[in-house]
Amino acid sequence: MTDVAVRLVGFGSPEGDDTPSQVLSKAAKRGASVRLATDSHDSELDHIDQGAIDWREYLEGTHWLVISASTSLAGDSARSAWGASMTFAELEGSKTVMIVDSPEDSERLTEVWGNTIERIRQIHVLFVTRGALSEISQLEGVTEQDLLQEIRQRGLVPHVCGFVEPNMVQVEHSLGSFKISTDASISEMSWLAGFICELPYSGVGPEGINSAAEAAGIAD
Template identity: 30%
Template structure:
């Protein structure tokens, strides 16, 4: 099978992964014209338009040939729910991150936690945090991280953005994105060059919003002006 160079690879091995944020992102990026492939629980991959969502087979961490699956891939997309699934799914995710680094593939993750699952997900993510080029959060997750770190709890939009910046400075994630859908919505990217903001966000699911941003990043590049344009692209 010939896999296109520069493709986006999506991996969400939990049984409802296709319906979650990784599936949302994959479909959005395909809609925007990108080459997107889906890695299945049985260790095979395919273009997402050929995937039939048969994600009910048993998973075995040893079945994935990550060197082959990630060869030539530009981005690997995963999400937080994988980190609260079973041991084989978590081990497969961990191996995928390791091989992505070896293959030169950039990692992007959508945190996608709830108040009940946040601590379990975040505590597993922190030791590997610097393997990620993009992490996407919602505003409530900024508050939970602040509480986890025993910082002052953000009280308003400005506090949330300042806390997001504080998280970025501590973790050195190149693009730490956050969005709020209420009260007109806003989106922020705390990045290596500073901070980019948009005052509104489209009524998209989080995976779709991050997918539109990533499409903009691929389109415009990673510089300071480019990251602002990519953030604005997420609203289209």
């Protein structure tokens, strides 16, 4: 990776126990500059004051905004801030990474997926976790093997990816599709962190995307 640090901003639980926080932690170990966005009171998600989040200050000069679909269920304030984060990311030139994860209440998966679909055109990298992949494939009536490609084609998301088998990640992009093996020690969030840290500097075209995916799957 280049000597210029990739900059990431995450929005999620201030306790650091959710998927955006995991990605930030893994990215920091790779040398990225990371910040977790919150309001001026460091409020919990369900009491966050959207108007007190300075999104422009957080996102200026940032490569990636990292958020999760399940954050949209944390309350009206959290959902408003979740949506605003993507809008400001577009304005500031940051690209959104959406992690589609399974909510604690599995009965609300349809709501999580619906919230994601509403924002699909604002997403640059969509990562579907293993648990969510199985559940969404049933919702959409598409096999797990075809779901990622279906999402990319229907949503026109530049990059759609996820682990389709243990230690096997599938990446769908506008120029093609591939699967690549990862080291057994690489978790889903570790791979995603590596992928978005490598992607800005891995080169253009399919070769660059493949190179970033390969590098992300190699253990330190």
